[in-house]
Amino acid sequence: MHVFHTVTDFRQWHAQSAGRPLVIVPTMGALHEGHLDLMREARTLAGDGGSVAVSIFVNPLQFGPKEDFAKYPRELEADSAKCASVGVDAIFAPSAEEVYAPDRSVIVLETKLSKVLCGASRPGHFDGVCTVVLKLFNIMQPDISVFGKKDYQQLAIIKRMVRDLNVPVEIVGSETVREADGLAMSSRNRYLSADERSQATALRAGLLKAKEAWQSGEKGGEKLKRLYLEVLKERAPLSRVDYIECTDADTLEPAEEVGSNGLMATAVFFGATRLIDNIELK
Numbered sequence: 001m002h003v004f005h006t007v008t009d010f011r012q013w014h015a016q017s018a019g020r021p022l023v024i025v026p027t028m029g030a031l032h033e034g035h036l037d038l039m040r041e042a043r044t045l046a047g048d049g050g051s052v053a054v055s056i057f058v059n060p061l062q063f064g065p066k067e068d069f070a071k072y073p074r075e076l077e078a079d080s081a082k083c084a085s086v087g088v089d090a091i092f093a094p095s096a097e098e099v100y101a102p103d104r105s106v107i108v109l110e111t112k113l114s115k116v117l118c119g120a121s122r123p124g125h126f127d128g129v130c131t132v133v134l135k136l137f138n139i140m141q142p143d144i145s146v147f148g149k150k151d152y153q154q155l156a157i158i159k160r161m162v163r164d165l166n167v168p169v170e171i172v173g174s175e176t177v178r179e180a181d182g183l184a185m186s187s188r189n190r191y192l193s194a195d196e197r198s199q200a201t202a203l204r205a206g207l208l209k210a211k212e213a214w215q216s217g218e219k220g221g222e223k224l225k226r227l228y229l230e231v232l233k234e235r236a237p238l239s240r241v242d243y244i245e246c247t248d249a250d251t252l253e254p255a256e257e258v259g260s261n262g263l264m265a266t267a268v269f270f271g272a273t274r275l276i277d278n279i280e281l282k
């Protein structure tokens, strides 16, 4: 497996496999089983003749000034071993200087889907995500890129960017991988104390309770949100809910009545740690 730190080196490698499909998995590193699952899916999508590349880059542009950019875990050696174990062909791990010119002046702005849910709590976050993802697409020139449904809004926004800007990359969404007790895997779970970690299972439990009610005929968004909040209150006294919303799964517009293409998405703080999760109501 190759590890490249510069655009030139990555492109040279990719040029040697001209004509064969490239599938990429963009990440910020600190890899866990959720990421590895995306890589296995990428391996399948690439087929025998294709290649799989993983980008590892903690993108400064998508962090707010009070967020965890400085303390975000960076562990390239352990990440490389994990990538090799699932058959990744190349890692692209550039420095911030390699990615961003000091006098850069162009960014990608998504103007609608990025204003709700996580975008409302993290202003500018999805501008940073869109900008770096478009740059990674331009640098790596993949045929397919795989993203996790855990970051459902991110996936929806990237699909929209690719559609609206005619970016020639197919976007594939992959199911959320969970711990045995239901908590969605995330690099940020390691920040949780033991008590917070056990209470964090309430996100999944609350979403499942709301989904059960929806399946039994309850379509009211407010009622479904209340059911979720009851579970949080009962099972996670250390939590502070950032948001819980019912939306359309594609447009992310709020849904007073949740029909057959719904999404419930949530973000919850435990101390300074912010966890997200969601469930499709389909």
Ligand SMILES: Nc1ncnc2c1ncn2[C@@H]1O[C@H](COP(=O)(O)OP(=O)(O)OP(=O)(O)O)[C@@H](O)[C@H]1O
Residues within 6 Å of the ligand: 026, 027, 028, 029, 034, 035, 037, 038, 146, 147, 148, 149, 150, 151, 174, 175, 176, 177, 178, 184, 185, 186, 187, 188, 189
């Ligand atoms: N549990 C998971 N299941 C499936 N995909 C996941 C999971 N966690 C992350 N991903 C996906 O992996 C890709 C890289 O995500 P990222 O590196 O931010 O990981 P993360 O663990 O979500 O970290 P963070 O704590 O920053 O949210 C994204 O497409 C994301 O949706």
Ligand SMILES: CC(C)(CO)[C@@H](O)C(=O)[O-]
Residues within 6 Å of the ligand: 026, 027, 028, 057, 059, 062, 129, 132, 133, 151, 154
């Ligand atoms: C897509 C991404 C790698 C862009 O920095 C990041 O937002 C992530 O890890 O989900």
Ligand code: BAL
Residues within 6 Å of the ligand: 028, 062, 063, 151
């Ligand atoms: N997985 C989303 C990256 C972030 O939280 O910045």
